[in-house]
Amino acid sequence: MEGRADACTHPRPLADRRGLESAIRQRAGVSGTARSAHYEIRVEGILDQRWTAWFEGLRIDSNDSQTVISGPVTDQAALHGLLNRICDLGLVLISVRRFNPG
Numbered sequence: 715m716e717g718r719a720d721a722c723t724h725p726r727p728l729a730d731r732r733g734l735e736s737a738i739r740q741r742a743g744v745s746g747t748a749r750s751a752h753y754e755i756r757v758e759g760i761l762d763q764r765w766t767a768w769f770e771g772l773r774i775d776s777n778d779s780q781t782v783i784s785g786p787v788t789d790q791a792a793l794h795g796l797l798n799r800i801c802d803l804g805l806v807l808i809s810v811r812r813f814n815p816g
Contacts, residue, residue, distance in 0.1 A: 750788050757806060
């Protein structure tokens with residue numbers, strides 16, 4: 715959406731970011747051994763169950779003004795994909811909580 719001040723944008727194409735992120739992680743001594751974890755993503759607005767497939771089968775619960783999208787997320791790349799989908803819908807992100815596997 716051109717002209718939107720709050721639009722989600724990325725300064726570099728995805729392929730460029732992956733190479734840069736890999737170099738930064740390597741230089742910082744960070745390993746890429748992310749494990750699956752359960753996430754709870756809270757957004758402003760109401761989504762009904764029809765959005766479950768679009769959010770890759772995660773659970774969707776709504777109350778009067780908020781929606782919670784929750785379930786297992788395989789890795790950080792998948793989490794970023796979910797957050798991008800939230801951005802694409804123009805939803806306001808309230809919180810992201812990670813629960814350790816176990």
